[in-house]
Structures are given as C-alpha cells and as structure tokens.
Amino acid sequence: MLLDTPVRLGIQIRPQHVSYEDIRRAVLTLEDLGVDILFNWDHFYPLSGDPEGRHFESWTMLAAWAEQTEKVEFGALVNCNSYRNADLQADMARTVDHISAKGGEGRFIFGTGSGWFERDYDEYGYEFGTPGTRLTALAEALPRIEARWEKLVPVPTRKIPVLIGGKGEQKTLRIVARHADIWHSFVTPEELAHKVSVIDEWAAKDGTDVSNLVVSNELQRRTTEDADALYDAGVRLFTLGFDGPDWDFDVVRRWLQWRDGKN
Template sequence: MLLDTPVRLGVQIQPQHVQYSDIRDAVFRLEEMGVDILFNWDHFFPLYGDPDGEHFESWTMLAAWAEQTERVEFGALVNCNSYRGADLQADMARTIDHISKKGGDTGRFIFGTGSGWFQRDYDEYGYDFGTAGSRLNALATDLDRVVERWGKLNPAPTRKIPVMIGGKGEQKTLRIVARQADIWHSFVTPDELPHKLGVIENWAGTEGRDLSGLVVSNELKDRDESVADALYDAGTRLFTLGFSGPDWDYSLIERWLTWRDGKNA
C-alpha cells in the first residue's frame, strides 16, 4: 500500500512568541540547510507558554513563504477546516501554489488540513465549535468541495496539490485519509502503525481508492533515533519536527538531517 519514497524532513516553525522577522530568518536558514518541507500551524493564539503572547496567522504567512523560498515545499500542519469556507480554501491554496512556482517548475504548496480542536480559536473568532464528530463530518464534505473547486479554477493549480490529513481516529478520520489523503500524518507509536495502516487500507477498499501512493508521516519531537528507526521500518517516510523560537536550536535540525541522509544513502 505504501509509497517507498526517500525520507524527508519537515520542520514546523511554531508561529508564536517571536517577531515575524525571526520567522523569516528561520525560513531562510532552514531552506539553506536542506530541510525538505516547512510547516506552520493554523491557530490564532499560542499553544504553549504565555496564552496571550505574540502569535501570527497561518495562511498569510504561507503566502509570504511561497514568495520567499525557492526549493522547499511548505504548508500548514495543519489548516483548520472550520475557519474558512471550502471553496475559499481551495482558491487560497491554488493561489499560493502559483506564487511558489519558480521558473518552469510546479508549485510547492502542500494542503495540510484537519477538523480543528482548539476551542479558544473558535470562541474568540466567532466560529461554532460543535462537536468532534460534527467537525469531522464537515471536513469530509468540505474536502470534496476543495478538490472539486480545484478542477474549476482558472488558472488551475500547477500540479495535483498534495493533501495531508492528520489524525488517527478509526471511524471517521482514517476513512477521510483513505478517501482524500496523499500524506497521512500522526503521532502514533511504531507499534501502532501496522494496525492503523490496516484500518486505512480497509477504508480504501470501501472508498474504491488505490493507496499505493500514500506517504506516511510522523513526529520526531521528544523522540530519538531508535524510535525514528522503528517508525521508518514500519513505513514512515516523512518525519516532522516542531521548532520553537526565539532561541532556535539549529543543532537539532543538523542532527535529524544527518539521520535523514543516512537513511537515503
């Protein structure tokens, strides 16, 4: 079922407790270091530290990254489906995709998305929080609309924009993964992965979809090389790492780039 791609390293720049100039500098340095993908997150307030500290919005930042960068892929880990209409999300993604196209290449945007969970975002910005089930139902419906809108836009996206979906719930989330995802992201342990992949494969049968191209993604934060090796052996090929400022620890990035390069040697 799994696509055996080279190992890639994605770094999630946490858009909190820093000035935007700090984020811009981090983007430049991480691309120069050879990171494969850059992510932010889609929230309106910090998730850690001072809850009222400095924080920046995801999509406008991603448009800036599209212009700033030359090689690296990028996106949100992950977008919240609840905050913007499905067709608007599709149009924003298509536009950022085109902004990121340099020369004769295709765009580099990854549409990472999820159903949302951080209630303060909803309450303070006036969105209906609903339930976990209602938000997942909306995600499933809206993803169909996103893909449909991509087929109508003029100009069309420069490529089939990869869809990345995060989560591990077996009744709804993994069915959405089986239906729409090119990349599945989770925090599950190596021991859990075979079962979860089996669930995805079963749902793919129900949805009538070939998942031979699915890329499995997982998180490295607070994990060591032994866990990363086990995740790799279980099929993971995209590894993400949360990265916080203002005291960016680039030695950590170097460590994981070295591990990545060893796997790809």
C-alpha cells in the same frame, strides 16, 4: 503505503512568542540547511507558554513563504477546515501554489484537519460543535475543495498534495483513505501497522487507491532509535516542532544527518 519514497524531514516553525523577523530568519536558514518541508500551524493564539503572547496567522504567512523560498515545500500542519469556506480554501491553496512555482511546479502542500482548539473558535466567532460535527464538515469540504481546483482559472500547477492528520478509525482514517496523499499522526511504531490496515480497509470499501500514501510522524521528544523504529514501520516523512526565538539549528542538522543516512 509507499515505502520506496525517500525519507523527508519537515520542520514546523511554531508561529508563537516570536517576531516575524525571527520567523523569516528561520525560514531562510532552514531552507539553506536542506530541510524538505516547512510547516506552520493554523491557530490564532499560542498553544503553549503565555496564552497572551505573540502569535501570527497561518495562511498569510504561507503566501509570504511561497515568495520568499525557492525550493522547499511548505504548508500548514494543519489548516483548520472550520475557519474558512471550502471553496475559498481551494482558491487560497491554488494561489499560494502559483506564487511558489517560479517557472516550475508549485511547492504547496495542503495539510488540513477538523480543528480542536476551542479558544480559536470562541474568540473568532466560529461554532465549536463536537469532534463528530467537525469531522463531518471536513469530510464534506474536501470534495468541494478538489472540485474547485478543477474549475479555477488557472488550475493549480500540479496535483496539490493533501496531508490529513489524525488516527480515529471510524471517521478520520476513512477521510484519509478517500483524499490523502500523506497521512500524519503521532502513533507509536507498534500502532502503525494496525492503523494502516484500517486505511486499507476503508480504501477497499470506498474504491480508492492508497498504494502511494506517504506515512508521516513526529520526532518531538523521540530518539534516533525511535525514529529507526518508525522508519521500519513505514514512516517516510518525519516532522519536528521548532520553537524560537532561540532556534536550535543543531538539532535540525542532526536530524538531517539521520535522514541522509536513510536515503
């Protein structure tokens, strides 16, 4: 677990109940404020509020962010593995990586997961399966994605960081140990040490190196005291869900001030 990396703040712009003009404005403002990472999510319908409300698709939006922004990293929190062929996901990620590079390295983070929102599956014609079958599919997809990155012409501009979310000890954390650069969860500070030990155990069993794994967690409905406890437990990437169209940028400014106090 990497503890000497700077604290970073990621803002998840929830692409629901807003116009795309609202989202574009939020992206520009948040980059100007100095956030480290911008996230959206990979769903087809709102997760809260009016279930028939406005909503926008993840990957096309990420390509727009790649062109629109100059320095902030970005990705989905998280991509749903079920919705796209593994090799296609790799090619999409590589392309967005190159769009964002602008003379240097790309800024795309490949956040991914097994999927969970049943309405997405039903409405768009994907087989929902079970949590177990979806996790198995994710475990099978990631080696294909990594292999495709090596075959593409051109290859990605950098080793695209892989973020994996979840806390299940038998499947999810083994996938984290095998593939992740960033592990994201909502677990409490008290739970973190145990979960990290499980990741370490899987890494030892599978012969992988997790010494540089960045631990990520969520700030929603948490106080600075909570964030301090997460920091002490090893979290170095903090994410915050952000709702529009009445974006509360003052909340972001306060968390940026807290971040700067840790660095």
